[in-house]
Amino acid sequence: MPEVKVCTDSELVDGAVRVLRVKDIEIAVIKHAGQYFAYHNHCPHQGGPACEGVRMPQVVELLDTQGNFIGQTFDENDIHIVCPWHGYEFHLSDGVNVSDKRLRLKKFKVVERDGGIYVAV
Amino acid sequence: MDAKTEETGPVELRDFSLEHYDTTQALAHAAEQAVQRKYEDFLIVDVDSHHYESESFSEIAEYIEDPVLRQNASHQAMTKPGIDTGNGSFQELNGRIIRYRGRRKEKVPPTPHRDITLMRRWMDAMGTDIACLFPTPMLNLSLSPNVAMQTGLAWAYNRWLCERILAEEPRIKSMIYLPFHDPAACVKTVEYFTGKPGVIGFMVTSTHHRSVFENDYIKLYAMLQERGFPLAFHSATGSEPGLRLFNKFFGVHALGFCWHNMVYLTNWIINAMPERFPKLKTIWIESGLAWVPFLMQRLDNEYMIRSSEVPMLKRKPSDYMREMYYSSQPMEMTDNRESLELTFKLINAKSQLLYASDFPHWDMDLPSTIYDLPFLDEQDKRNILGGNAQRLFNLEPIYSPQKLARRAAVARDAVGSASPT
Numbered sequence: 001m002p003e004v005k006v007c008t009d010s011e012l013v014d015g016a017v018r019v020l021r022v023k024d025i026e027i028a029v030i031k032h033a034g035q036y037f038a039y040h041n042h043c044p045h046q047g048g049p050a051c052e053g054v055r056m057p058q059v060v061e062l063l064d065t066q067g068n069f070i071g072q073t074f075d076e077n078d079i080h081i082v083c084p085w086h087g088y089e090f091h092l093s094d095g096v097n098v099s100d101k102r103l104r105l106k107k108f109k110v111v112e113r114d115g116g117i118y119v120a121v
Numbered sequence: 122m123d124a125k126t127e128e129t130g131p132v133e134l135r136d137f138s139l140e141h142y143d144t145t146q147a148l149a150h151a152a153e154q155a156v157q158r159k160y161e162d163f164l165i166v167d168v169d170s171h172h173y174e175s176e177s178f179s180e181i182a183e184y185i186e187d188p189v190l191r192q193n194a195s196h197q198a199m200t201k202p203g204i205d206t207g208n209g210s211f212q213e214l215n216g217r218i219i220r221y222r223g224r225r226k227e228k229v230p231p232t233p234h235r236d237i238t239l240m241r242r243w244m245d246a247m248g249t250d251i252a253c254l255f256p257t258p259m260l261n262l263s264l265s266p267n268v269a270m271q272t273g274l275a276w277a278y279n280r281w282l283c284e285r286i287l288a289e290e291p292r293i294k295s296m297i298y299l300p301f302h303d304p305a306a307c308v309k310t311v312e313y314f315t316g317k318p319g320v321i322g323f324m325v326t327s328t329h330h331r332s333v334f335e336n337d338y339i340k341l342y343a344m345l346q347e348r349g350f351p352l353a354f355h356s357a358t359g360s361e362p363g364l365r366l367f368n369k370f371f372g373v374h375a376l377g378f379c380w381h382n383m384v385y386l387t388n389w390i391i392n393a394m395p396e397r398f399p400k401l402k403t404i405w406i407e408s409g410l411a412w413v414p415f416l417m418q419r420l421d422n423e424y425m426i427r428s429s430e431v432p433m434l435k436r437k438p439s440d441y442m443r444e445m446y447y448s449s450q451p452m453e454m455t456d457n458r459e460s461l462e463l464t465f466k467l468i469n470a471k472s473q474l475l476y477a478s479d480f481p482h483w484d485m486d487l488p489s490t491i492y493d494l495p496f497l498d499e500q501d502k503r504n505i506l507g508g509n510a511q512r513l514f515n516l517e518p519i520y521s522p523q524k525l526a527r528r529a530a531v532a533r534d535a536v537g538s539a540s541p542t
Contacts, residue, residue, distance in 0.1 A: 004132050021133040046487050047150050052137060053219050084147065086484065087217040 048085030142223030155248030287319025393433030
């Protein structure tokens with residue numbers, strides 16, 4: 001499978017996104033907490049640039065043992081890719097939509113080799 | 122930045138940390154859709170788009186005629202209800218829709234007016250030729266208990282809009298905001314703004330706490346009918362007491378935006394306005410479409426039993442509703458293809474539905490939301506995306522420069538391919 005070099009590891013700061021256009025397909029490479037993820041930059045909703053927005057953690061509502069609402073917090077272990085056009089959210093880990101598992105961003109393999117970051121396309 | 126491999130050919134790279142927000146770039150995918158779908162072949166009219174007139178409030182304030190109100194406005198400006206007021210505006214999805222903060226810093230040339238540049242950028246990207254522009258925070262003037270303030274600000278905004286925006290860009294139109302709490306001022310507004318460049322109708326925010334059937338408004342409706350202007354009802358967040366039960370904007374928006382138009386439309390029909398003003402065309406804006414079949418069924422059912430309360434009606438409520446116009450956005454499109462198709466049939470969408478984006482708001486719809494519907498034929502799509510609005514408003518077609526350029530390129534290619542070699 002062809003690989004495209006995206007950058008060196010030191011070039012992309014944590015939280016940054018770099019978008020590649022390869023043969024009419026946009027692939028977004030996201031660096032988050034030292035890990036790299038690559039997805040098709042195309043939202044299945046209205047075709048927005050899904051990866052060009054923010055990443056935000058899953059919001060969690062908290063109930064006590066009796067079922068009373070006691071507050072809300074973020075689950076920092078479940079980061080979402082948020083499409084900037086309408087706010088559709090996808091799990092950063094696998095690209096699956098948060099509200100409907102049938103929707104997903106196509107995932108590409110990222111290879112780290114000799115200090116370089118590559119995407120298999 | 123460029124990189125390449127032998128396997129893939131040229132690769133284009135973009136790094137967002139190096140980029141400023143730019144509407145054209147943010148809507149690059151919309152521009153691709155416009156090319157793929159050949160939007161250059163037909164007119165696209167967006168009947169509901171917005172600007173943030175609050176960013177130009179110092180300019181608008183200069184048009185306020187009351188010197189005390191003008192002085193107050195220069196200090197107060199247009200404040201936005203926030204998290205501390207209990208009537209918050211969470212349109213940005215709490216930071217998730219980045220164009221809200223990005224566009225505030227978007228760079229534009231000194232001329233034309235900033236709003237014109239921003240409008241042209243999104244219109245050109247989407248393939249929109251003509252757009253009807255409405256305010257954003259000033260829609261909520263309807264919630265102010267200070268009628269004189271509402272009237273004074275509306276007058277100033279409308280004058281500023283006509284003189285600084287509409288007069289400078291013929292692709293931008295508006296249905297002028299009516300200060301509905303002040304019927305006499307509404308009449309004065311129609312008299313003054315009739316014939317102004319870009320004025321294609323008049324608009325009531327359907328969150329006002331005044332009923333459309335009051336005799337105070339009969340002169341207004343008669344005037345609009347006589348002059349051939351449509352009357353639009355634009356929904357908004359509002360301050361309906363029932364909506365105060367929601368602790369999340371999710372509920373306020375999902376129900377509220379339909380509720381306000383349902384109240385206004387129901388009053389419009391059960392007080393027989395379609396019979397009393399048969400040539401006055403009404404448009405129901407920014408409530409989506411799912412509420413319309415619901416209301417048709419509810420009102421028809423009521424009518425069969427309680428016709429004694431509505432003796433001026435000569436037909437069922439749904440018959441009148443099928444002759445009204447509806448803007449498409451935010452069109453309900455989640456797992457409901459059959460329901461949507463039936464809705465189109467029930468509202469006679471082929472002639473009565475008007476495409477709207479609501480851009481730049483959070484739940485905007487692109488033209489592809491209409492164009493990609495599998496149950497419409499090509500002519501239906503073109504009517505909904507522009508033809509119906511062109512006829513309703515009697516619009517002179519003005520195409521975007523990008524679409525004209527693409528059309529010319531296609532024509533050149535056709536000539537080139539036909540030429541003998």
